[in-house]
Amino acid sequence: MIKTKSIIGALAMTVLMVVAAAPASAQEHSTPEIAKQSWTFGGIFGTYDKNQLQRGFQVFKEVCSACHSARLLSFRNLQEPGGPEFSEAQVKALAATYEVADDSVDGGKRPGVAADRWPGTGQSDADLKASFGLVPPDFSVIAKARGTTQPFPWWILNYFSAYAEGGPDYIHALLTGYEETIPEGLKNSDGTPFSLPEGKYFNEYFPGHAIGMPPPLTDGAVTYGEAEGGVAVPQTADQYARDVSAFLMWVAEPHLVDRKESGFRVLLFLIVFAGIMYMVKRKIWANVAH
Numbered sequence: 001m002i003k004t005k006s007i008i009g010a011l012a013m014t015v016l017m018v019v020a021a022a023p024a025s026a027q028e029h030s031t032p033e034i035a036k037q038s039w040t041f042g043g044i045f046g047t048y049d050k051n052q053l054q055r056g057f058q059v060f061k062e063v064c065s066a067c068h069s070a071r072l073l074s075f076r077n078l079q080e081p082g083g084p085e086f087s088e089a090q091v092k093a094l095a096a097t098y099e100v101a102d103d104s105v106d107g108g109k110r111p112g113v114a115a116d117r118w119p120g121t122g123q124s125d126a127d128l129k130a131s132f133g134l135v136p137p138d139f140s141v142i143a144k145a146r147g148t149t150q151p152f153p154w155w156i157l158n159y160f161s162a163y164a165e166g167g168p169d170y171i172h173a174l175l176t177g178y179e180e181t182i183p184e185g186l187k188n189s190d191g192t193p194f195s196l197p198e199g200k201y202f203n204e205y206f207p208g209h210a211i212g213m214p215p216p217l218t219d220g221a222v223t224y225g226e227a228e229g230g231v232a233v234p235q236t237a238d239q240y241a242r243d244v245s246a247f248l249m250w251v252a253e254p255h256l257v258d259r260k261e262s263g264f265r266v267l268l269f270l271i272v273f274a275g276i277m278y279m280v281k282r283k284i285w286a287n288v289a290h
Contacts, residue, residue, distance in 0.1 A: 033186070034148045034173045034205060036165070037249050044162045047257050053084040055233065056247025059240045063138065067128060067170055068214070069120045072140035073251055078116040083250055088114070099279040133199070143167035143245070143252040145278060158196050162260075167252065168245040170205070175241035177205040178215040217241060 007115040057078065060070075075095040078086045086094070095112035098119045102110045112119065121128065125135045137145075147166035150158075157163075179202050186209070194253040196202055200210040217237040227233050250256070 010063070020166070029032075031205060031209075033150070034166075034169050037150075037169050037172055037245075039165050039249075041249065041256060042165050043162070044260060046260070048082060050083075050085050051227070052243050053247050054086070054244035055224055056245070056250075057084050058224070059217075059244040060139070060247055062222055063216050063240075064244065066122065067123075067132070067136045068139045070118045070139045070251060071120070072138075073118045074114075075112065075116055075118070077254065079114075080254065082253075083254055084247075098111060099269065134212065139247055139248055139251065141252045143171060143249040145252075146170045167224050168249045171245040171248060172241045173205040174203060175245070176238055177184065177203045178285070179204055182242055215272070215290070 015100045020284060023253060039045055040052065054129050075091050078094070079085050079088055079091045090113050095114050098112040098116075099109045100112045100116045100119050101108060128135050144167055144257055148169050149155075160222050182194065182196060188194050194209065197210055201211055202209055217240045219236045221237075221242055222235065224235055254261075
């Protein structure tokens with residue numbers, strides 16, 4: 001009994017130490033916590049918004065694709081159900097506006113077709129590295145490769161809410177986290193005063209705060225077409241960031257809705273199966289004394 005009490009006491013003390021240490025760690029870290037955004041595809045029954053994905057693709061095409069590739073995205077993916085759902089004619093017309101490398105044709109290039117993958121930035125890796133100091137990451141799975149962190153014990157709740165939108169939350173925060181002035185008193189991890197290197201930009205949410213990418217979004221930078229239902233969509237940097245974050249989530253996980261539906265069907269089957277097995281057990285052992 002004494003040994004059991006000692007083990008329980010040690011576990012309780014460990015939990016208290018972890019909880020007590022969490023706020024201190026948060027205070028030492030200068031990067032603010034990334035807020036959870038409201039996404040149509042969030043939660044157990046969330047789905048993608050076709051109109052938002054179409055707007056997000058427009059932002060990606062007009063702004064992001066100049067520096068970032070998406071090697072796993074094919075033109076024909078843009079017409080798939082559950083995605084932006086462009087028409088077949090729209091996809092073919094879009095693909096034809098690009099030239100893709102093809103060694104089997106004269107000149108080594110030809111107009112794109114729906115089966116081709118996204119052609120890339122049109123710049124060499126050397127040019128991109130000279131501009132930014134490194135080659136900008138590919139955007140094919142960037143929404144799954146990035147995420148957010150939460151202090152203990154709040155991250156435990158994510159298992160019950162099916163939270164999987166950390167990537168879009170991070171992308172939105174990064175795109176809207178640029179500041180023209182550096183906050184006073186900001187210090188590096190070693191305690192020295194923070195100074196922005198030449199050619200870098202201050203971003204509140206980027207690790208280390210010094211990012212080579214200039215602010216990509218400004219109000220009015222992208223002109224949206226006429227909105228369905230007669231409701232105009234704000235043409236602001238925040239709205240652009242939301243739309244392109246949602247689009248990049250779809251690029252990274254285009255079958256998200258199918259996965260959720262499959263998971264729900266499996267859970268429903270297991271619940272029904274458990275009920276049937278319980279009734280079978282009651283029937284088999286009904287006349288057995290125990």
